[in-house]
Amino acid sequence: MNKKVAFYTLGCKLNFSETSTIARGFEGEGFQKVDFSETADIYVINTCSVTENADKRFKTIVKQAQKANPDAFVAAVGCYAQLKPEELAAVDGVDLVLGATEKFKITDYLNDLSKNDHGEVHSCEIEDANFYVGSYAIGDRTRAFLKVQDGCDYKCSYCTIPLARGISRSDALENVLDNAAEIAAKGIKEIVLTGVNIGDYGKGEFGNKKHEHTFLDLVRALDGVNGIHRLRISSIEPNLLKNETIDFVANSKSFVPHFHIPLQSGSDTILKLMRRRYLSNLYIDRVQRIKAVMPHACIGVDVIVGFPGETEEHFLETYHFLNELDISYLHVFTYSERENTEAAQMDAVVPHQLRKKRSKMLRGLSVKKRRAFYESQLGTLRCVLFEGENKSGYIHGFTENYVKVKAPWDPKLVNTLHQVRLTEIDGDGLVRFDFVGAKVAV
Template sequence: MKGKLKIAFYTFGCKLNFSEASSISSSFFDCDNYEIVNIYDQADIYVLNSCSVTANAEKKCIELIRRVRRQNSNAFIVVMGCFAQLKPDSIKSQYNVNIVLDNQNKYDLFDIIEKYRTGKEPEINLFDKKEVDFISSYSGSDRTRVFFKIQDGCDYNCSYCIVPKARGRSRSDNIEKTIEKLNVLAENPVKELVLTGVNIGDFGKRHNESFFELLKEISKIDNIQRLRISSIEPDLLEDDIIKLVAESSKIMPHFHIPLQSGSDKVLKEMKRKYDTRLFANKVYKIKELMPLACIAVDVIAGFPTETEDDFKKTVRFLENLPVSYLHVFKFSKRENTIAADMENVCKPYDKKIRSNTLKELSQNKLMAFYELNKCKEYDVLFENKASNGFISGYTPNYLKVKTPYKENLVNQLKKVYLREISDDIKYECDIL
């Protein structure tokens, strides 16, 4: 096959997946043999970077495979990512996909597609490659915010989670190598860097280093203006990290901590490494040092062994805790996990009701958090797009603000005054 090929990419799932997809696809952007098109356009090649964290994530990927096949029955379709890692045979045989790439082979995507383009049969031996040490990546095209992968895999064994099977053991570069890469990245100034990984608090374990030490070093890079920590396990969120964030003008007072249940019995059955007491202590420590910090909390509704009483404990625990909002997930049964074989005392209807209750609680918490910030002044990093005549941005503590669009605000940090909360839960603000 000769000539320029149209190629479309689509990524499901977490920011880690996005940063990897961005790095993997960058060679195609730099190569004249390819034209990048939208996933919903007619293309010669479709690359789907999948997710497997819930059954719904897999379902969405299957729907997209079918859709792109309908768009072009002759297209060359590649599926990679966690779903591909876990169920390569069924994806290939059931959904008319040309190539499935596991989490090691996906980094060879460009060479594989080049072979296809030049008429050679790409040769892929799934699961032949040993787990690679660590391959870093970062999201590239958006200069407002860069997602930088510092860690991969997970050594925890939470009973509901399939991720360790898809991503392998916990691994990372050492601090020296990570900083080297960040210095190269920061040759073009970065307004905001978000550190991502599967279990980022585990960074450096194989090198006898720590996430805390890494944060201190990244804070010294002048060309990175703001730094955000993505989700971090409560048992790995050391007090030293909280103090460092409180003392730093660069690390944003914004935490994302997975709780999953407010019942200690359920936490044990989930094989989480903390109890509600530890979790509450972390939240109170943050609030003691940074009263206006944003704390987002993950919680699962309807774990198989969660009784009505367990659920009430979760609601009470969260009602009393000064957290800002919740990410609510309905329990999703994943094959080959411990929880998949547990006796299920939570019926689908209860799961739905519990999820809705938690979502309502989240909304109330969010409004209370926004109210707490009324009439405050903050530095806001504005994004790069307009929507309905407005431009949005985020405060350090992750409040979303908006103001009428002006080109000179794009990708800029500006001091603002938070005036009032709009119906779409954003702060209308005045630029100072």
């Protein structure tokens, strides 16, 4: 057929890994994958439902596809497609909407690529999303996102992910190891583990709550995969990050000293309203444990501002909590109401302007924290993995502990590892370095 297909992904690393798997399915059927900006016969948009902004961007992306080819077939998959399929189907230009269980079988729905007056919907009840589909994404030839788990059994009061992705379930350990070996065979140097709630790894399919393996079993097994120089844990709940895992990473062959741990609020009152499964003291304990065994570790934090009931006192409690904590950067989310969540029905709604103001304050704190962390690393020897893009004449890379560095563009550095000494922070906040010795043998 030689039909062309293009993909656009909104949202998280997990979505990127699943888009790549769907794309490989198309290529296996003889389709040619092209960039989303090019003319294609089919455009597939993998949607996100976490923020209001991701919802709004969907229509813009559909228009972008229609501009490239007004006659192209447009399909929507992903979390938003599961939660609000009829809403997406009604968007002008959308021909097909697939829910959580259907998205991996998308080519089965493409017998006729003629445009529809209204999008056709194939969406399951989320209870039917009880099987697991493994995925991985290879981005810029230097790192891969490897999905190890899907769904979530937690009931945080603001979150729609359990409604969009279903129950917590995991890939079999041998499948994860096979995927990791496949990635290594492609010359990729780094794997980032991803999922909805990866610390819950081990729960089987069909709602089986028995853990066949634990997250620690997974980490230990992956550490033994030949050919992968770096393994990175993307995001893990503080109550599921155990001392044993922290200690293993500290002495690991491949796992790097970088943790991303959602906090959401530094106020115990707000944490309880959010129905989080920990209080602030446990979070302090996790950070202190990491720093005790890996003083140079990078720790990233997710935080939500403007949650219903968050007074100025609660917000300042969060601000001071984070300011005093030995963390490296923040991902700040401005709370947005999501339908069918408990939080959307709560009183004491925080005005949008106040949410924006608080978000700006925490983003400023993040800049300060990252700068302080980078300064603490100056003069140290680190290993950098260089990335594949020429950005305004510079090549960028990351140290094992997630310090972003820059150097004049040199294509020979792409996807190589080098020992360096970090020397100074440049005007754009990135770090310059001196090479130390030869390229790291891999």
